[in-house]
Amino acid sequence: MEAQKRDRGLLYIDTDECKGCGLCVEACPPKVIHIGERLNHYGYRTAVYAGSGCTGCGICFLVCPEPGAITVLRATSPQVGAKRAPAAGVEGESSCASN
Amino acid sequence: MSSELTSDYTVVHTKSKAFYERYERKDDLQHQTHFCPGCGHGNIHKMLASAIEELGIKDRTILVGPVGCGVFTYYYFDVGNVSAAHGRAPAVATAMKRSSPEGIVISYQGDGDLSAIGTAEIVHAANRGERITVIFVNNAIYSMTGGQFAPTTLIGQKSTTTPGGRSAATEGYPLHVCEMLATLEAPVYIERVGLGDNKQITQAARAIRRAVENQVRGVGFSLVEVLSPCPTIWKMTPVEAQHWVRDVMEKTFPLGVFRDRTREAQPLPQQKPAPPLEEIPGILGVADADLPEGNAHAMEGSREVDLQVRIAGFGGQGVLLLGEVLAEAGLDAGLEVSWLPSYGPEMRSGTSNCHVRLSRQPIDSPLVAMPDVLVAMNEPSLRKFDASVRPGGWIIYNGEAFPREYERADVHVLARPFTRLADELGDPRASNMVMLGALLGIADVLPQASIDAALRRLVKNPRWVALDERALDRGRKIYKEAHEGVLP
Structure with a gap:
């Protein structure tokens, strides 16, 4: 829990809406999304968040073709983010123009 | 998501409010689209939805969907939606935008839709500088129908209809819509x-948002491929x-503004x-006062009426007007009517004829194959339709004498030189009304x-109304002098 709180971003994936295309896995700059083993309702192996390391850049949201499969959150207080700023996360931030 | 986890976080990207919560197309999993995994439509939908939500235009957006x-x-x-026939979305969007200038009208089209069957519509909408936004989704193939070659298919790309790959020699080159539209003067923003x-x-x-924003600003035609x-x-x-x-398609279709x-x-x-509906009759010169009141003089009683008339002559003789007055009067009298004109492309001196039916019962067909009355305004018309007249029916013929070879x-038969008679009344062009007068004498079914x-x-023109009234009277008299009513 503490480790997750220190991340600058947070990610939720609706595994029922996800069709397992894998574009978010490819796009994620800090590489914290992978395709899981579990099959969903439709028989797709869906995207799964590693649980930590999200920078909140939001690129996974943009590359995901489903309207609501991915929800991205970002840390509100500056201290939360400052404690952990992995290099990959910085890169992700700069590549995400929509923020 | 637990509140413990999210207390320090705010949502920055989530499903746009411009989407419906649930999509009623399917019975289950109603929050999942119908698109295949990895389909670009989903991304473009999301970009468009964010633009609509961010610009606060959800309630005035009209989306014109493709085939x-x-x-x-x-x-x-969750916006206004219209479906257009294949390729016609820019034409529909034009109508939408012009009739609702406050609306934000977005035409969403694929490459089969926009760059094949709809090429004319998009070129002319762009050339007119319609203030619409066009989202052009190019995947270089007809996908929904199973992968046929499209105008945008790459050279060498295989499709079900170009199994050996597209060849420039037989299928031409990929159509570059952005480049083509950029040669026009009117478009404001075109980007691929x-x-x-x-x-x-x-x-x-960014580009999609900008294309929509342009319309909010009202600057003109914007297209994003x-x-x-x-x-x-x-x-x-x-x-x-x-x-x-990125690696292949972009080489043929370079990105850029x-x-x-x-x-x-x-x-x-x-x-x-666009003028409100109630003003249109006035603009067309058929203002309320002149519009058919319908059944204004509906006839009492249950007398059967089934009158079938064929009127024929040269264009310019007033053939169609004669039929129209008859049909209009029937309408006014509360009858079922049909009026079917039939003429060639010549406005004057070509052959022209029309079918008119008046009936108490609903009319099954507007065609009059066996008329009760044939109004033949010249000899060729008589020759053409003489044999079709129902036995026991009437022929009103415009001529000094009825030609012997057509006698039945x-x-x-009522044959008179109607043109000369009309000339005596003041204008030879009123001959149609003299003939109508005779027709009304024969088929006495309509109230004056x-x-x-x-x-x-x-x-x-009131001067013409007066002349036509005299002409109708003259026609009735001619009939009376010759015969008494025979037809019901």
Whole structure:
């Protein structure tokens, strides 16, 4: 829990809406999304968040073709983010123009 | 999500409010689209939805959907939705925008829709500088129908209809819509973007937002072409398809801005809104007072009426007007009527005829194959229709004498030089009304009030109304002098 709180971003994936295309896995700059083993309702192996390391850049949201499969959150207080700023996360931030 | 986890976080990206919460197309999993995994439509839908939500225009957006995989826009977008016939979205969007200038009208089309069957519509909408936004989704193939070759298919690309790959020699070259439209004067913003990698995707979102924003500012025609992956038909994984957009498709369709006058463009002056429906009769010169009141002089009683008339002559003789006055009077009298004109492209001196039916019962067909009355305004018309007259029927013929070769024992004939008679009344052009007068004498089924009303509705010039009334009287007298009523 503490480790997750220190991340600058947070990610939720609706595994029922996800069709397992894998574009978010490819796009994620800090590489914290992978395709899981579990099959969903439709028989797709869906995207799964590693649980930590999200920078909140939001690129996974943009590359995901489903309207609501991915929800991205970002840390509100500056201290939360400052404690952990992995290099990959910085890169992700700069590549995400929509923020 | 637990509140403990999210207390320090705020949502920055989530499903746009411009989407419906649930899509009623399917019975279950109603929050999932119908698109294949990795389909570019989903991304473009999301970009468009964010633009609509961010610009606060959800309640005045009208989305014109295409034919193709993108057809179901109305299941997803909680905005006004219209479906257009294949390729016609820009024409429909034009109508939408012009009739609702406050609306934000977005035409969403694929490459089969926009660049094949709809080429004319998009070129002319762009050339007119319609203040609409067009999202052009280009995946270089007809996907929904199973992968046929499209105008945008790449050279060498295989499709079900170009199994050996597209060849320039037989199928021509890929159509570059942005480049083509950028040769026109009117468009304000034209850009091609792709969904080939993160960078391209973020640029695509920016371009789509800008194209919509341009319309909010009212500056003019904006089009964004999006190179979009179709993993299913391209037979690739979603990730391979994404790379193919960037590594292969982009070589044929270079990304970039082809026209950008958004900065210097001034909001165009408000187009005059379409007139309200109630003003249109006045504009067309058929104002309320002149409009058919319908059944104004509905006839009492249950007398059967079934009158079938064929009127024929040269164009310019008033053939169609004669029929119109008859039909209009029938309408006024509360009858079922039909009026079917039939003429060639010549406005004058070509042959012209019309079919008129008046009946108490609903009319099964407007065609009059066996008329009760034939009004033949010249000899060729008589020759053509003489034999078709129902036995026991009438022929009203415009001529000094009825030609012997057309005489029939089983029909009544009223032959007079109607043109000369009309000339005596003041104008030879009133000959049609003299003949109508004779016809009304023969088929005495309409009240005089209905005929007067019809004449006033159809003939605007009071001088002509007066002449036509004299002509009708003259015609009735001619009939009376010759015969007494025979037809019911």
